[in-house]
Structures are given as structure tokens and as C-alpha cells.
Amino acid sequence: MAMTGSDLVAAFPRQLVNDVRAVLAVMPEARIAPASPFPVYMGDEAVAIPYRIYQDELPADVVCSLTVVQQAILHCLYSRHCDGLVRQRHLERIASSDELWVVPFVVQLAGEYVLEILESIQHGLSDLPSKRSAQRMAYGDFIARNPGFFARTERRVVSYWSCYYRWKFPTFGTYPGCHLLELLRAAAIDRTGVPWPRHTPPD
Structure with missing residues (x-):
């Protein structure tokens, strides 16, 4: 089942909704809708994380304009990118987090x-x-x-x-x-x- 771009909000806990929307506002239009969400629990809250996303990466200056939390959200989303090299680059920015x-x-x-x-x-x-x-x-x-x-x-x-x-x-x-x-x-x-x-x- 394909997701829409707005469905990406559901990949994170509700307390992050404003930060997620701020990230989605600067991400480019996807070539293909996000694919095949997988459901998991974060604490007691159910979320649905995309199996793949298809947006191009953002310029460095746009990434730097985001808050620390918003940058982490961005890296989480791009760790689901269709290109393995992109996934690895963004993974390396979040792998040490204990959030x-x-x-x-x-x-x-x-x-x-x-x-x-x-x-x-x-x-x-x-x-x-x-x-x-x-x-x-x-x-x-x-x-x-x-x-x-x-x-x-x-x-x-x-x-x-x-x-x-x-x-x-x-x-x-x-x-x-x-x-x-x-x-x-x-x-x-x-x-x-x-x-x-x-x-x-x-x-």
C-alpha cells in the first residue's frame, strides 16, 4: 500500500508533529509516493514508517536551517530512501542517537x-x-x-x-x-x- 506525503507524519510520535511538518515543508516533491509502511510501537504509541521514500536530497544550507530535532527527523526519513548510498549517509547521522x-x-x-x-x-x-x-x-x-x-x-x-x-x-x-x-x-x-x-x- 502506498502512502501519501502527509502520511509521513505518522512515522513519528504525535509530540513531534510540528517538527515533522516543518521538515516535510522543505522536502522536494516525491517522484513516487512513499511505499509500504511498516507498523511498530514507539513506547505505547503506534507509528507507520515508510519502507521507501523517493524525494531528492536537500541542499546543505536548507538542512542547516532546521533545528537539531528537525535534522534528526530528516535523517530518519532519508534513511528510508530508495538509493542505498543515500540511506547510509543519513543513517550515519542518526545511528548513535538513543532517542x-x-x-x-x-x-x-x-x-x-x-x-x-x-x-x-x-x-x-x-x-x-x-x-x-x-x-x-x-x-x-x-x-x-x-x-x-x-x-x-x-x-x-x-x-x-x-x-x-x-x-x-x-x-x-x-x-x-x-x-x-x-x-x-x-x-x-x-x-x-x-x-x-x-x-x-x-x-
Whole structure:
């Protein structure tokens, strides 16, 4: 199902609605409507994040005219861009954030096929291994509230490894995506205090 541009407001919590609208006001017209939203919970609030957007990127001076929060919203949206290089550039601006509304954009990218994006996520989530870090708490909370979404992400990581990267990483345990999933799973265990189901190969 396609989204309209105004539907992009639904990708963020209601408290950000004015900031999201300010960002959308400066984004260029999309060539194609945003595609296939996926629903997740941020805290107790349901949002619908676009699978892909098709707007051209903004000039640097326009980006700089936005507030810090608005720039983060912009980078979240462009992390869903149809061009993988654009997704990676904008991901790198938000991956280190511990804002709960950023988390699903990052986790969704963990389940996509570009190895360099996985490496950028791991670099940005440098605090994820640290117990009680804000980053670990934010990701643990998100996964605890979205177990089905995380299970699908795990399966996608395995599928892309098997299809594109098994030649380079003969066992799943050596694949960067495996290490990232282990960290995310550990964050969920910390958050819930219970073992977390695994949807990946044993090694």
C-alpha cells in the first residue's frame, strides 16, 4: 500500500508533529509516493514508517536551517530512501542517537542487504554493549515492544547473508549482522529479564 506525503507524519510520535511538518515543508516533491509502511510501537504509541521514500536530497544550507530535532527527523526519513548510498549517509547521522523514535529506522536497516550499512550501524551503536547505557535501554525497550518486527528482522539478516555473503562469511556467526543481532537480543533480555527467542542459525 502506498502512502501519501502527509502520511509521513505518522512515522513519528504525535509530540513531534510540528517538527515533522516543518521538515516535510522543505522536502522536494516525491517522484513516487512513499511505499509500504511498516507498523511498530514507539513506547505505547503506534507509528507507520515508510519502507521507501523517493524525494531528492536537500541542499546543505536548507538542512542547516532546521533545528537539531528537525535534522534528526530528516535523517530518519532519508534513511528510508530508495538509493542505498543515500540511506547510509543519513543513517550515519542518526545511528548513535538513543532517542526512541530513531530506533526503528536503525533496526529496519539492520535487516537490509547492504553490508556497509550493517557496519555503519555497529559503529553508531558503540554504547549498545554497555549495560544500563541509554542506547541499550532504548533498543531493549523497542525490541520488547515489537517482538514480531525483530523476529522478521532476524530472518531477513539470515536470508541476505545466505544469498549474498555466505561466500565471504562461511558461517553465520562470522557475519557482522550476527554480531549486531546478538547485541540487540541482549538488550531485549536486559529490558525484560527473560530469555529472548532466537530466529537465526546456531553458529
